[in-house]
């Protein structure tokens with residue numbers, strides 16, 4: 001895991017350049033991926049994915065190889081610009097002989113995946129009806145367990161997913177549902193994305209779902225899913241969803257970056273929530289009725305995962321050393337939303353609690369830096385949020401908000417470092433923030 005973090009795409013390409021010609025290790029520019037059209041047919045009974053992906057990429061010269069991450073897959077066809085092409089599989093990497101000329105290229109791969117992780121088939125082997133689900137969890141770099149992709153957060157492209165499934169089930173994925181076509185007893189769901197994103201944010205969920213249809217003040221459609229038969233929990237689970245969405249859009253000051261927003265509860269989820277682009281998945285333990293709502297509810301997670309649609313999905317960290325840009329910001333904006341909903345005291349109390357724990361950590365020598373890629377979640381989330389509250393206090397709300405907007409505009413649909421955020425803050429405030437670096 002740790003090793004994977006430090007293997008860059010550049011390194012991989014250099015390693016694999018030698019596969020085709022050991023004498024020409026010299027120049028091998030990287031393919032610049034533009035788009036991917038993915039078509040999959042998950043089979044829950046064999047726990048396999050039969051799929052096809054069509055890439056379009058550009059090169060500025062001929063290249064030796066195109067390297068994709070692909071785990072536990074068998075390949076039927078690998079076709080570059082209409083011609084079958086040589087490829088090798090090694091250690092979770094699919095290395096394909098590259099095009100000899102510069103230009104825009106088309107790569108088609110048809111495959112069968114046998115995912116050992118990332119895709120979860122839940123409830124298909126028991127006798128209970130209606131609890132069947134399939135869902136994915138692609139973070140950190142794991143979508144390559146069901147589709148050959150570049151597992152690098154810095155390789156952003158436009159992904160369009162099509163999924164073929166038994167028509168009993170609802171299919172949810174990133175992007176706007178363009179079409180539902182009937183194919184015998186199966187149904188093909190075609191989703192469309194217009195903007196690029198990193199591959200770890202690819203996702204799909206399948207199950208007997210129903211949904212509430214809501215709309216944000218800005219017109220963004222909000223689809224709030226719940227398992228069939230859980231109608232009575234939908235209202236309480238999604239309480240304040242529109243308020244949170246409207247608050248964050250106006251507070252962040254940059255329109256929600258995607259066409260629609262879906263939220264889907266899934267069974268046996270190991271996390272609280274995951275901010276897949278335009279399609280947050282969350283643990284179904286947060287499906288609550290009026291009584292359960294008071295014990296534990298989805299409000300904070302609802303706001304946290306939504307904030308990630310800007311901080312993480314629109315602007316993505318360059319690497320783990322910049323994880324503050326994801327978790328610190330999502331935690332901060334979730335607190336801001338709660339302040340707006342429940343009043344400042346509600347949040348002050350929570351902040352006071354985390355400050356006490358963080359102070360203890362600093363005193364007993366276990367304090368961690370925000371820039372430490374191996375820091376724990378308390379540092380990334382709570383200390384990260386604290387840093388933003390302090391910065392906002394210091395610069396004033398108006399300057400702080402302008403700095404955030406400048407940062408998001410500068411780095412929209414690309415990757416950023418902490419330095420980029422501080423630079424935007426310095427530009428808007430006219431003060432040096434060198435002590436934060």
Ligand SMILES: [Zn+2]
Nearest residue numbers: 304308327330
């Ligand atoms: Zn988060």
